Amino acid sequence: MAKVEDYIPIVGQSCIDDLRLLGERLKGKVIQHINSTPVGGGVAEILNRMVPMLRELGVDTKWDVIKGGEQFFEVTKKFHNALHGRAEEITKRDFEIFTETSQQNIENVNTYGDIVFIHDPQPIALIKKKAANKWLWRCHVDVSNPNDRVWGFLMDFIVQYDAAVFSAPAFSRKLPIGQFLIPPSIDPLSDKNKELPQQTIDAVLRKYDIKKDKPIVTQISRFDRLKDPLGVIEAFLQVRKYINCQLILAGGTAEDDPEGVKVFEDVQEKAKANKDIHIILLPHNDIEVNALQWASDVIIQKSIKEGFGLTVAEALWKARPVVASNVGGIPLQIKHKYSGLLCHSIEGASFAIKQLLGSPGYAKRLGENGREHIKNNFLITRHLRDYMLLFLSLYYPEDVIYLC
Ligand code: UDP
Numbered sequence: 282m283a284k285v286e287d288y289i290p291i292v293g294q295s296c297i298d299d300l301r302l303l304g305e306r307l308k309g310k311v312i313q314h315i316n317s318t319p320v321g322g323g324v325a326e327i328l329n330r331m332v333p334m335l336r337e338l339g340v341d342t343k344w345d346v347i348k349g350g351e352q353f354f355e356v357t358k359k360f361h362n363a364l365h366g367r368a369e370e371i372t373k374r375d376f377e378i379f380t381e382t383s384q385q386n387i388e389n390v391n392t393y394g395d396i397v398f399i400h401d402p403q404p405i406a407l408i409k410k411k412a413a414n415k416w417l418w419r420c421h422v423d424v425s426n427p428n429d430r431v432w433g434f435l436m437d438f439i440v441q442y443d444a445a446v447f448s449a450p451a452f453s454r455k456l457p458i459g460q461f462l463i464p465p466s467i468d469p470l471s472d473k474n475k476e477l478p479q480q481t482i483d484a485v486l487r488k489y490d491i492k493k494d495k496p497i498v499t500q501i502s503r504f505d506r507l508k509d510p511l512g513v514i515e516a517f518l519q520v521r522k523y524i525n526c527q528l529i530l531a532g533g534t535a536e537d538d539p540e541g542v543k544v545f546e547d548v549q550e551k552a553k554a555n556k557d558i559h560i561i562l563l564p565h566n567d568i569e570v571n572a573l574q575w576a577s578d579v580i581i582q583k584s585i586k587e588g589f590g591l592t593v594a595e596a597l598w599k600a601r602p603v604v605a606s607n608v609g610g611i612p613l614q615i616k617h618k619y620s621g622l623l624c625h626s627i628e629g630a631s632f633a634i635k636q637l638l639g640s641p642g643y644a645k646r647l648g649e650n651g652r653e654h655i656k657n658n659f660l661i662t663r664h665l666r667d668y669m670l671l672f673l674s675l676y677y678p679e680d681v682i683y684l685c
Contacts, residue, residue, distance in 0.1 A: 425451045439456065485572035
C-alpha cells in the first residue's frame with residue numbers, strides 16, 4: 282500500500298508537509314467514521330484509503346459499520362432514491378423500520394470517537410448518542426431537490442449535529458448548523474487508479490472474452506437505475522448504427538443496495554443477442570475496474586442522479602475521454618468541451634460518443650485536460666487536508682488555522 286511520501290512526485294513536497302503538520306495538530310483525537318457498508322459504492326471506496334492514510338499522518342482513525350437487515354436496506358434505498366428526487370412511495374411502516382433498526386444500532390454501536398463522522402442517512406440516528414464529543418454528518422447524496430417527507434424526517438437528526446458536509450455547492454441546504462463543502466476524491470496510487478502494465482490490462486480483457494478489434498465504450502457502475510444502464514445500452518445502439526464499436530457495462534452490487542440483482546437481470550435481458558455488448562458482473566476487484574477503464578476508448582457515465590461520481594474522476598485521471606450526464610457532482614469534474622463532454626439525454630450521449638470515437642485527437646485532448654483537472658482538485662491529498670482542517674475547526678471555530 283502506498284505511503285504518504287509516495288504522493289510527493291504527484292502533488293509536491295509542500296502539500297505533504299502541510300498534511301503532516303495538520304496530523305500533528307490532531308494528535309490525541311480519535312476520529313470515528315461510521316457508514317453502512319464496508320464494500321461497494323463510493324463511500325466505502327473513499328474510506329478504504331482515507332482511514333489508513335489518516336493513521337499514517339498520526340491521526341487515530343477508526344471505521345465502524347452499522348448493521349441492518351434486508352428490510353432496513355430496502356427502506357434506506359428508498360430514502361436514497363427519494364433524496365435524489367425520484368418518486369418513491371414511502372409508508373409509515375418504512376419510517377418505523379428505519380427507527381427500529383436505528384434503535385438496535387444505537388444500543389449496539391459504541392460511539393467512542395472524539396469526533397464521530399457519520400456518512401449518509403443510514404446511520405444518521407446514532408446522533409441520539411451524542412455526548413460531549415463532536416458529531417459530523419457527511420451527506421454524499423445530491424439533496425438539491427429532495428423528497429420533503431424524507432428530508433423533513435432526517436432534519437430532526439441533522440440539526441443535532443455540530444456540522445454537515447456536502448460534496449457540491451448545489452447540494453447545500455438551509456440548516457441551523459455549520460455547513461462545509463468538501464468534494465470527494467480518488468487515490469491516484471490505489472489499485473483502482475495506478476498505472477497498470479499492458480499485460481495486466483490484456484489479461485482482464487481476455488478473462489471477460491473482450492477482443493481489442495474495435496473501439497471500447499465503457500460504463501462501470503453498480504447496477505442501479507439511477508446509473509441508467511438501460512439508457513447506456515440505448516445510446517450505444519444508436520452509436521453502433523454508424524460506428525463499429527463495442528460496449529462494456531460492468532459493475533457489482535453493494536451490500537446496502539437490495540435493488541441491484543433485479544436491475545442486473547433487466548440489463549441482461551435488454552442486451553441479450555447483441556454480441557457487441559458485454560454485461561459483466563464484477564467481483565470486488567479494483568485491478569479489474571482499473572484495467573477496464575484503461576482499456577476503454579470512451580468512458581460513459583449516464584447517471585440520472587449522482588452524488589459526486591467517482592467513476593468519472595477515475596476515468597479522467599486515466600486521461601480517458603468521458604461522456605457524462607450533467608448531474609450531481611459531475612459538472613464539477615467535467616467542464617463541457619474542455620475536460621469531457623456533458624450530456625442531457627440518450628441522444629445527446631450517443632452524439633457525444635460518436636464525436637469522440639470519430640475525432641481521436643479531440644478525444645485525447647479532453648482526456649489530458651481531464652487528468653490535469655483531477656490532479657489539481659480531486660486527489661485524496663486535497664481531501665485529507667480539507668477533512669483535517671474541518672476536524673480542527675470544530676475545536677477552534679473562531680480561529681484562523683495556520684499551517685506553519
Ligand atoms: N465500483 C467498483 N466496482 C463496481 C462498480 C463500482 O469498484 O463494480 C467503484 C467505482 O470504481 C467507484 C465506486 O465504486 O470507485 C462508485 O462510486 P461512485 O461515486 O461512482 O458511485 P456510487 O456507487 O457511490 O453511487
